[in-house]
Amino acid sequence: MLSITREFRFEAAHRLALAHLTDEENTEIFGPCARIHGHSYRLRVTLSGTTNAFGWILNFSELKKIVYQHVLSEYDHACLNELHDYRNDIPTAENMAKTIFRRLEPHLQGPNYRLLRICVHETENAWASWEADHALCS
Numbered sequence: 001m002l003s004i005t006r007e008f009r010f011e012a013a014h015r016l017a018l019a020h021l022t023d024e025e026n027t028e029i030f031g032p033c034a035r036i037h038g039h040s041y042r043l044r045v046t047l048s049g050t051t052n053a054f055g056w057i058l059n060f061s062e063l064k065k066i067v068y069q070h071v072l073s074e075y076d077h078a079c080l081n082e083l084h085d086y087r088n089d090i091p092t093a094e095n096m097a098k099t100i101f102r103r104l105e106p107h108l109q110g111p112n113y114r115l116l117r118i119c120v121h122e123t124e125n126a127w128a129s130w131e132a133d134h135a136l137c138s
């Protein structure tokens, strides 16, 4: 299977907490992550596909424009808990991977490619990913 991946970085704050719990209860479950803190996130966007007449799946610079327009313009330097995307969900790496996939999927579909995977790195050692059911490959 042929794929391309582009990596992006963004800075954001979040806290892991359930709205119906007290601060004490949230601290018991989420530890220090119940307090607001920041991460230098790394986002990896992977497309699967076939090469077109230009010899690529999608121009990396076009991919960059789409990710900036539909994700990073809102996520970079944001408090994730305040975003509409997380009004009902805790902004864990898992929920972010799923949410970003859903945001980008309609904008990353061409005759020769599909969005295959979103990977959200919260730290250098910890990440979550969400993958499409089907890759587009020849």
Ligand SMILES: Nc1nc2c(c(=O)[nH]1)N=C([C@H](O)[C@H](O)COP(=O)(O)OP(=O)(O)OP(=O)(O)O)CN2
Residues within 6 Å of the ligand: 016, 033, 037, 091, 092, 093, 094, 122, 123, 125, 126
């Ligand atoms: N499955 C998940 N577990 C945790 C998440 C998550 O999104 N999914 N998030 C957090 C916190 O956001 C926390 O900021 C990161 O936790 P951790 O990896 O423990 O970060 P540290 O800086 O403490 O890592 P060290 O490598 O131990 O310094 C928690 N869990």
Ligand SMILES: [Zn+2]
Residues within 6 Å of the ligand: 014, 033, 037, 038, 039, 122
């Ligand atoms: Zn965190």
